[in-house]
Amino acid sequence: MKIAIDGPAGAGKSTLARRLAEKLNYIYIDTGAMYRALTWEALRKEININNATIMAELARTTDIHFMINSSQRVICNGIDITEQIRTPEVTLAVSQVAAHREVRELMVSKQQQMAQAVSVVMDGRDIGECVMPDADYKFYITASIKERTRRRAAELKANGYEASEQNISKEIQDRDYNDTHRTTGALKVLKDSIIIDTSNLTIDEALNTLLEIIER
Ligand code: CDP
Numbered sequence: 001m002k003i004a005i006d007g008p009a010g011a012g013k014s015t016l017a018r019r020l021a022e023k024l025n026y027i028y029i030d031t032g033a034m035y036r037a038l039t040w041e042a043l044r045k046e047i048n049i050n051n052a053t054i055m056a057e058l059a060r061t062t063d064i065h066f067m068i069n070s071s072q073r074v075i076c077n078g079i080d081i082t083e084q085i086r087t088p089e090v091t092l093a094v095s096q097v098a099a100h101r102e103v104r105e106l107m108v109s110k111q112q113q114m115a116q117a118v119s120v121v122m123d124g125r126d127i128g129e130c131v132m133p134d135a136d137y138k139f140y141i142t143a144s145i146k147e148r149t150r151r152r153a154a155e156l157k158a159n160g161y162e163a164s165e166q167n168i169s170k171e172i173q174d175r176d177y178n179d180t181h182r183t184t185g186a187l188k189v190l191k192d193s194i195i196i197d198t199s200n201l202t203i204d205e206a207l208n209t210l211l212e213i214i215e216r
Pocket of ligand 1 (some may be wrong): 008009010011014031032033035036094095096098099123124125126127175179185
Protein backbone atom coordinates (compact mmCIF):
# COMPACT_ATOMS: atom_id res chain seq x y z
CA MET A 1 0.00 0.00 0.00
CA LYS A 2 1.28 3.48 -0.87
CA ILE A 3 -0.12 6.62 0.71
CA ALA A 4 0.84 10.04 -0.66
CA ILE A 5 0.37 13.15 1.47
CA ASP A 6 0.89 16.55 -0.13
CA GLY A 7 0.02 20.05 0.94
CA PRO A 8 1.29 23.54 1.75
CA ALA A 9 3.77 24.58 4.46
CA GLY A 10 2.68 24.13 8.05
CA ALA A 11 -0.56 22.25 7.34
CA GLY A 12 0.46 19.48 9.73
CA LYS A 13 1.39 16.97 7.02
CA SER A 14 4.52 15.63 8.68
CA THR A 15 2.96 14.98 12.09
CA LEU A 16 -0.06 13.42 10.45
CA ALA A 17 2.00 11.30 8.05
CA ARG A 18 4.26 10.08 10.87
CA ARG A 19 1.31 9.18 13.09
CA LEU A 20 -0.51 7.46 10.22
CA ALA A 21 2.57 5.37 9.40
CA GLU A 22 2.95 4.37 13.07
CA LYS A 23 -0.68 3.37 13.27
CA LEU A 24 -0.56 1.28 10.09
CA ASN A 25 2.95 -0.02 10.76
CA TYR A 26 4.22 1.42 7.48
CA ILE A 27 7.50 3.19 6.74
CA TYR A 28 7.29 7.00 6.90
CA ILE A 29 9.34 9.00 4.42
CA ASP A 30 9.65 12.75 4.95
CA THR A 31 10.73 14.02 1.53
CA GLY A 32 10.90 17.62 2.76
CA ALA A 33 13.72 16.54 5.07
CA MET A 34 15.75 15.52 2.00
CA TYR A 35 15.41 18.96 0.36
CA ARG A 36 16.16 20.53 3.73
CA ALA A 37 19.30 18.38 4.16
CA LEU A 38 20.60 19.43 0.75
CA THR A 39 19.88 23.06 1.61
CA TRP A 40 21.76 22.71 4.90
CA GLU A 41 24.77 21.25 3.07
CA ALA A 42 24.71 24.11 0.51
CA LEU A 43 24.52 26.79 3.23
CA ARG A 44 27.31 25.08 5.21
CA LYS A 45 29.54 25.06 2.11
CA GLU A 46 28.51 28.63 1.27
CA ILE A 47 27.34 27.55 -2.17
CA ASN A 48 25.18 29.83 -4.30
CA ILE A 49 21.83 28.06 -3.98
CA ASN A 50 20.47 29.78 -7.10
CA ASN A 51 23.09 28.20 -9.35
CA ALA A 52 21.32 25.20 -10.91
CA THR A 53 24.50 23.50 -12.17
CA ILE A 54 26.33 23.70 -8.87
CA MET A 55 23.24 22.62 -6.93
CA ALA A 56 22.72 19.62 -9.24
CA GLU A 57 26.35 18.62 -8.68
CA LEU A 58 25.92 18.99 -4.93
CA ALA A 59 22.77 16.82 -5.06
CA ARG A 60 24.68 14.12 -6.98
CA THR A 61 27.56 14.04 -4.52
CA THR A 62 25.70 14.38 -1.21
CA ASP A 63 24.61 11.23 0.55
CA ILE A 64 21.30 11.82 2.32
CA HIS A 65 19.55 9.01 4.08
CA PHE A 66 17.31 8.20 7.02
CA MET A 67 18.31 6.17 10.03
CA ILE A 68 15.73 4.77 12.38
CA ASN A 69 16.50 4.16 16.02
CA SER A 70 13.95 5.43 18.53
CA SER A 71 13.04 8.25 16.15
CA GLN A 72 13.82 8.87 12.49
CA ARG A 73 17.15 10.66 12.00
CA VAL A 74 18.37 12.50 8.90
CA ILE A 75 21.97 11.70 7.98
CA CYS A 76 23.90 13.86 5.52
CA ASN A 77 27.36 12.61 4.49
CA GLY A 78 27.54 10.67 7.74
CA ILE A 79 26.48 13.56 10.00
CA ASP A 80 23.21 13.52 11.94
CA ILE A 81 21.55 16.84 11.04
CA THR A 82 17.98 16.08 12.17
CA GLU A 83 17.74 19.23 14.28
CA GLN A 84 19.83 21.51 12.03
CA ILE A 85 17.48 21.13 9.04
CA ARG A 86 14.67 22.84 10.97
CA THR A 87 16.50 26.13 11.54
CA PRO A 88 14.91 29.30 10.11
CA GLU A 89 17.91 29.76 7.75
CA VAL A 90 17.23 26.39 6.10
CA THR A 91 13.46 27.01 6.00
CA LEU A 92 14.00 30.34 4.27
CA ALA A 93 16.22 28.88 1.54
CA VAL A 94 14.75 25.42 0.93
CA SER A 95 12.11 26.27 -1.67
CA GLN A 96 14.77 27.91 -3.87
CA VAL A 97 16.84 24.73 -3.73
CA ALA A 98 13.78 22.59 -4.44
CA ALA A 99 12.96 24.59 -7.57
CA HIS A 100 15.95 23.24 -9.56
CA ARG A 101 14.81 20.66 -12.09
CA GLU A 102 17.89 18.43 -11.83
CA VAL A 103 17.82 18.49 -8.04
CA ARG A 104 14.20 17.35 -8.16
CA GLU A 105 14.91 14.59 -10.68
CA LEU A 106 17.59 13.15 -8.39
CA MET A 107 15.43 13.41 -5.27
CA VAL A 108 12.37 11.91 -6.97
CA SER A 109 14.43 8.97 -8.21
CA LYS A 110 15.83 8.33 -4.70
CA GLN A 111 12.35 8.60 -3.20
CA GLN A 112 10.96 6.15 -5.74
CA GLN A 113 13.66 3.63 -4.79
CA MET A 114 12.75 4.05 -1.12
CA ALA A 115 9.06 3.49 -1.87
CA GLN A 116 9.69 0.17 -3.65
CA ALA A 117 8.55 -3.10 -2.15
CA VAL A 118 7.28 -1.74 1.15
CA SER A 119 4.15 -0.08 2.43
CA VAL A 120 4.88 3.61 2.81
CA VAL A 121 3.39 6.90 3.85
CA MET A 122 5.31 9.64 2.07
CA ASP A 123 4.76 13.37 2.49
CA GLY A 124 5.86 16.35 0.43
CA ARG A 125 4.60 18.49 -2.45
CA ASP A 126 4.84 16.32 -5.57
CA ILE A 127 4.30 12.86 -4.10
CA GLY A 128 0.93 12.12 -5.70
CA GLU A 129 1.92 13.55 -9.05
CA CYS A 130 5.61 12.67 -9.53
CA VAL A 131 6.96 10.30 -6.89
CA MET A 132 4.07 7.85 -6.47
CA PRO A 133 1.51 8.56 -9.21
CA ASP A 134 0.25 5.02 -8.57
CA ALA A 135 -0.40 5.67 -4.84
CA ASP A 136 -3.47 3.94 -3.37
CA TYR A 137 -4.47 7.17 -1.61
CA LYS A 138 -3.50 10.75 -2.40
CA PHE A 139 -4.31 13.14 0.41
CA TYR A 140 -4.03 16.90 0.07
CA ILE A 141 -3.74 18.28 3.59
CA THR A 142 -4.36 21.96 4.02
CA ALA A 143 -5.38 24.57 6.63
CA SER A 144 -6.03 28.30 6.73
CA ILE A 145 -3.00 30.60 6.63
CA LYS A 146 -3.93 31.86 10.10
CA GLU A 147 -3.92 28.37 11.58
CA ARG A 148 -0.74 27.34 9.77
CA THR A 149 0.99 30.45 11.11
CA ARG A 150 -0.18 29.66 14.62
CA ARG A 151 1.10 26.09 14.40
CA ARG A 152 4.46 27.13 12.95
CA ALA A 153 4.89 29.76 15.68
CA ALA A 154 4.24 27.15 18.37
CA GLU A 155 6.69 24.73 16.74
CA LEU A 156 9.41 27.39 16.50
CA LYS A 157 8.86 28.42 20.10
CA ALA A 158 9.09 24.81 21.28
CA ASN A 159 12.44 24.59 19.51
CA GLY A 160 13.72 27.79 21.10
CA TYR A 161 13.32 30.21 18.17
CA GLU A 162 11.58 33.56 18.42
CA ALA A 163 9.77 35.00 15.39
CA SER A 164 6.85 37.38 14.97
CA GLU A 165 3.59 35.96 13.60
CA GLN A 166 3.86 38.50 10.79
CA ASN A 167 7.26 37.17 9.69
CA ILE A 168 6.15 33.56 9.97
CA SER A 169 3.04 34.26 7.93
CA LYS A 170 5.13 35.94 5.23
CA GLU A 171 7.65 33.07 5.16
CA ILE A 172 4.84 30.53 4.77
CA GLN A 173 3.14 32.49 2.00
CA ASP A 174 6.41 33.09 0.12
CA ARG A 175 7.25 29.40 0.31
CA ASP A 176 3.74 28.42 -0.82
CA TYR A 177 4.12 30.78 -3.76
CA ASN A 178 7.49 29.23 -4.75
CA ASP A 179 6.20 25.69 -4.27
CA THR A 180 3.08 26.21 -6.38
CA HIS A 181 4.68 28.25 -9.16
CA ARG A 182 7.79 26.26 -10.10
CA THR A 183 7.94 24.49 -13.45
CA THR A 184 8.58 20.95 -12.13
CA GLY A 185 6.95 19.14 -9.22
CA ALA A 186 4.75 22.07 -8.26
CA LEU A 187 2.30 21.60 -5.41
CA LYS A 188 -1.24 21.22 -6.74
CA VAL A 189 -4.54 19.55 -6.04
CA LEU A 190 -4.80 16.53 -8.35
CA LYS A 191 -7.90 15.03 -9.95
CA ASP A 192 -7.69 12.10 -7.53
CA SER A 193 -6.65 14.12 -4.43
CA ILE A 194 -8.71 13.71 -1.28
CA ILE A 195 -8.69 17.19 0.27
CA ILE A 196 -8.64 17.43 4.06
CA ASP A 197 -8.81 20.86 5.69
CA THR A 198 -7.35 20.53 9.18
CA SER A 199 -8.00 24.17 10.26
CA ASN A 200 -10.57 23.07 12.82
CA LEU A 201 -9.25 19.60 13.52
CA THR A 202 -6.90 18.38 16.23
CA ILE A 203 -4.14 15.97 15.13
CA ASP A 204 -6.16 13.04 16.50
CA GLU A 205 -9.27 14.14 14.62
CA ALA A 206 -7.34 14.58 11.39
CA LEU A 207 -5.68 11.19 11.86
CA ASN A 208 -9.05 9.52 12.43
CA THR A 209 -10.42 11.17 9.30
CA LEU A 210 -7.61 9.64 7.23
CA LEU A 211 -7.95 6.24 8.91
CA GLU A 212 -11.70 6.17 8.30
CA ILE A 213 -11.18 6.85 4.61
CA ILE A 214 -8.51 4.15 4.34
CA GLU A 215 -10.50 1.56 6.28
CA ARG A 216 -13.69 2.29 4.38
O1 CDP B 1 7.83 23.21 6.51
P1 CDP B 1 7.09 22.03 6.01
O2 CDP B 1 7.11 20.85 6.94
O3 CDP B 1 5.74 22.33 5.52
O4 CDP B 1 7.87 21.65 4.73
P2 CDP B 1 8.75 20.40 4.36
O5 CDP B 1 7.84 19.25 4.04
O6 CDP B 1 9.84 20.18 5.36
O7 CDP B 1 9.40 20.88 2.98
C1 CDP B 1 10.28 21.96 2.91
C2 CDP B 1 10.38 22.45 1.49
O8 CDP B 1 10.95 21.43 0.67
C3 CDP B 1 9.07 22.82 0.82
O9 CDP B 1 8.69 24.16 1.07
C4 CDP B 1 9.40 22.61 -0.66
O10 CDP B 1 10.02 23.73 -1.22
C5 CDP B 1 10.39 21.46 -0.63
N1 CDP B 1 9.78 20.17 -0.95
C6 CDP B 1 9.55 19.88 -2.27
O11 CDP B 1 9.79 20.70 -3.14
N2 CDP B 1 9.07 18.66 -2.63
C7 CDP B 1 8.79 17.74 -1.71
N3 CDP B 1 8.34 16.54 -2.09
C8 CDP B 1 8.99 18.03 -0.34
C9 CDP B 1 9.46 19.28 0.01
